[in-house]
Amino acid sequence: MYWLLNSSIGRKLIMSITGVCLVLFLLFHMSMNLVLVFSAEAYDMICEFLGANWYAVVATLGLAGLAVLHIAYGTWLTLQNKQARGADKYASSNKTKTEWAAKNMYVLGLIICLGLVIHLWNFWYKMQFAELLHLPDAVSEGSGLVIALFSCPAYSVIYLAWLAAIWFHLTHGIWSAFQTLGLNGRTWYPRLKIISNIVATIIMIGFAVVPVWFTIIGLFN
Numbered sequence: 001m002y003w004l005l006n007s008s009i010g011r012k013l014i015m016s017i018t019g020v021c022l023v024l025f026l027l028f029h030m031s032m033n034l035v036l037v038f039s040a041e042a043y044d045m046i047c048e049f050l051g052a053n054w055y056a057v058v059a060t061l062g063l064a065g066l067a068v069l070h071i072a073y074g075t076w077l078t079l080q081n082k083q084a085r086g087a088d089k090y091a092s093s094n095k096t097k098t099e100w101a102a103k104n105m106y107v108l109g110l111i112i113c114l115g116l117v118i119h120l121w122n123f124w125y126k127m128q129f130a131e132l133l134h135l136p137d138a139v140s141e142g143s144g145l146v147i148a149l150f151s152c153p154a155y156s157v158i159y160l161a162w163l164a165a166i167w168f169h170l171t172h173g174i175w176s177a178f179q180t181l182g183l184n185g186r187t188w189y190p191r192l193k194i195i196s197n198i199v200a201t202i203i204m205i206g207f208a209v210v211p212v213w214f215t216i217i218g219l220f221n
């Protein structure tokens with residue numbers, strides 16, 4: 001336990017494991033969202049099952065715990081790297097051909113957090129929090145809420161920009177997690193790059209379908 005907290009590789013391991021769990025959540029969340037494109041009824045049934053009940057609250061708390069660990073350790077590692085690089089920061093980043101996403105992981109993470117606050121306010125607050133506490137803002141039909149929000153093109157643009165930040169964060173993050181978990185070496189380096197790009201792109205396109213679809217429908221109605 002001491003090792004996990006106090007060594008650089010231990011901290012990276014926590015980042016990787018929490019990151020992989022968050023990617024699994026994203027794959028699940030994205031698949032669930034896609035149901036809405038085919039059937040609002042089916043989507044509302046899933047929301048009812050996963051939304052305003054205390055089992056779902058336990059899952060939400062688990063998810064929040066993963067996110068908090070990921071952000072806290074990300075901050076810790078970033079500060080540690082900054083200290084280690086010291087005044088050489090700019091010289092070294094010019095010399096090495098580090099990718100843009102790799103150099104900006106923390107800033108991308110901050111943009112994702114900001115988007116997440118807006119996102120949770122848009123949906124989770126009304127569909128889980130307000131409903132459980134019987135507040136006047138509560139909404140029981142998730143489909144109506146999602147369709148109404150994305151009938152406003154400005155919201156879709158904000159969500160698409162947010163998804164672009166998530167895409168960059170994931171392309172480097174997934175690859176980096178594989179490396180930390182031991183899948184490295186010359187043969188695996190290019191393969192892992194491709195796998196990370198494919199997974200990040202599937203997640204981004206899957207999420208983008210919902211805002212784009214309902215904005216188009218909204219424009220023609």
Ligand code: HEM
Nearest residue numbers: 033047050051059060063123124127128142159207210211
């Ligand atoms: C445009 C695509 C998206 C749509 C339409 C969407 C829709 C929703 C909806 C309707 C809920 C409320 C569900 C409920 O409480 O029953 C929700 C919750 C949530 N969403 Fe999204 N979402 C999208 C993208 C994302 C992304 C990209 C992330 C992460 C970066 C994310 C993270 C979350 C989280 C953490 C919750 C709370 C989950 C919980 O209650 O445990 N969502 N989303």
